[in-house]
Every structure is written in structure tokens, then in C-alpha cells.
Amino acid sequence: MLKIAVFGSAFNPPSLGHKSVIDSLNHFDQVLLVPSIAHAWGKTMLPYDMRCRLVDALILDLGSDKIKRSDIEEQLYVPGKHVTTYAVLTALQKIYPQDELTFVMGPDNLFQFARFYRAKDILQRFNVMGCPEKVPVRSTDIRQCIRQGKAIDALTTPAVSQLINSLSLYR
Numbered sequence: 001m002l003k004i005a006v007f008g009s010a011f012n013p014p015s016l017g018h019k020s021v022i023d024s025l026n027h028f029d030q031v032l033l034v035p036s037i038a039h040a041w042g043k044t045m046l047p048y049d050m051r052c053r054l055v056d057a058l059i060l061d062l063g064s065d066k067i068k069r070s071d072i073e074e075q076l077y078v079p080g081k082h083v084t085t086y087a088v089l090t091a092l093q094k095i096y097p098q099d100e101l102t103f104v105m106g107p108d109n110l111f112q113f114a115r116f117y118r119a120k121d122i123l124q125r126f127n128v129m130g131c132p133e134k135v136p137v138r139s140t141d142i143r144q145c146i147r148q149g150k151a152i153d154a155l156t157t158p159a160v161s162q163l164i165n166s167l168s169l170y171r
Helices: 016-023 048-062 072-076 085-095 119-125 139-147 158-166
Strands: 003-009 030-035 067-069 100-105 127-130
Touching: 003 016, 003 085, 016 048, 030 048, 030 072, 048 067, 048 158, 072 085, 085 100, 085 119
Parallel strands: 003 030, 003 100, 030 067, 100 127
Antiparallel strands: none
């Protein structure tokens, strides 16, 4: 039985805050990064495929074969509807029936967990772990620096920064 961490986020873009959460999950056998395809509370984001490319760049920089991007939200997505955490975890449990799933939340979601669809069912069926960032860098900080024409190299990983700059994202 594998212990699998499921870390969902907008990853808009991946930051050193995200990296610090992922770094603290090294006791898991596998870490699935799950980019949100459509934000439940209407957050404006780059298109899903572009954020997946950014997550792939982050994974490349992390250099661990136990960290993978999951496209489960894309598989579950129905246009005009949100993909819930409950649906994601239920679908992943079917893919990994013998394994133990732990839903990992950053501080944004931890304080809003009661608003999650079927939050009580999630707590009954799955492990849930709140994991604050050890590095206080948020995606918002990166987007703000870009709008102000400032460098972002100290806020994200090299491949993510390079991809953002080469494609002129968030401008």
C-alpha cells in the first residue's frame, strides 16, 4: 500500500510557497499535484493547459520521480460545472484502490474547508492534512511583480520563471 499525497491548487503560477508545501511531503510514497481546471469560487486563472505546463516545469525543477501531475480534474470536467475535491478524491481512490490517499491543503483552503462540497464525507473517507507554506511566497506575489515589471526569479523555481518570461504570461 502506497501513501499518496494529493495536493490540489490553482498553481497560478506555481510558487516557492507551493514548493515548500511539496518539500514537506517527502514522507509520502507519491505526491500528486492536481491543478484546478475551474476554480470553485470563481478565481480568474490562466488556461488549464498553460498552468499544467507550469506545474510540469515545477516538477522538472523538483527532480523527484515520486512527484507527478494528475490530470484527474480534466477527466472529470463538465463545461460550466466545477470539479469538487470530493469527486477528485473519489475518482483517485478508484485508480489507487489499495493505497491511502491524503488530501493536502495549503492555508487558503484550510480556513475555508467547511465550504468544500461534502467536507464531512471527505473527512470520513480520506486523510486530510493542512500544510502551511514554509516559504511565504504566494502566486499573487508573482503576478503582482510581473505587472510591476519586477523579476520573479526569487519567487518561483528556475524552469517556471523561464517559462513565464519566455511566454510573457500574466502581463
